Amino acid sequence: MPMQLSPRFASACLLVAMLAILLAACGGAGGQPAAPTVMPTAAPTGDPARGEQIFTTSDCKACHMVTDQKLVGPGLKGVMDGKGQYGDKLPNGKPLNDKNTAEWIKVGGVGKLGQMPSHPDMTPEQLADLVAYLHTLK
Ligand code: HEC
DSSP states (O other): GGGGGGGHHHHHHHHHHHHHHHHHHHHHHHHHHHHHHHHHHOOOOOHHHHHHHHHHHHSSHHBSSSSSBBBBOOOTTTGGGGTTTTTOOOHHHHHHHBHHHHHHHHOOOOOOOOOOOTTTTHHHHHHHHHHHHHHOOO
């Protein structure tokens, strides 16, 4: 008879149900952190607006146009799309990607065109912002 379901039995059922949900939630959460930890390393997300500000207030502008015109360094238009001086490479010969570009800006180097100075005081965040800005130069 349905009437025989005691409140105690009902709350026991509830408890089991809640445990099951909790376990499911834990199982799901266990798998989740893997995605966010992979994402930032694959594509560090900078803020292009902040990057533009850094570009104009730092020394970049003194040597780089954001068009395809050369100043001291090459014009940076389309550089992150592989349309720069070195195609899918950086002046130091490394593959063109966000990580290597950030490193190039920080460390500087010499290529066929000349010397790019290092920027040792730039934080990883500033570098990511700069790279994000470079991506907007089409
Ligand atoms: C004193 C001049 C100078 C300054 C300042 C400078 N650069 Fe450069 N940069 C160069 C030169 C020269 C090259 C090219 C090196 C070569 O190819 O021989 C270059 C290359 C680059 C490249 C690679 C371009 C390509 O076609 O692969 C990027 C990206 C870049 N610079 C970004 C920056 C950023 C961002 C800043 C500011 C934080 C900056 N540069 C400041 C001179 C400069």
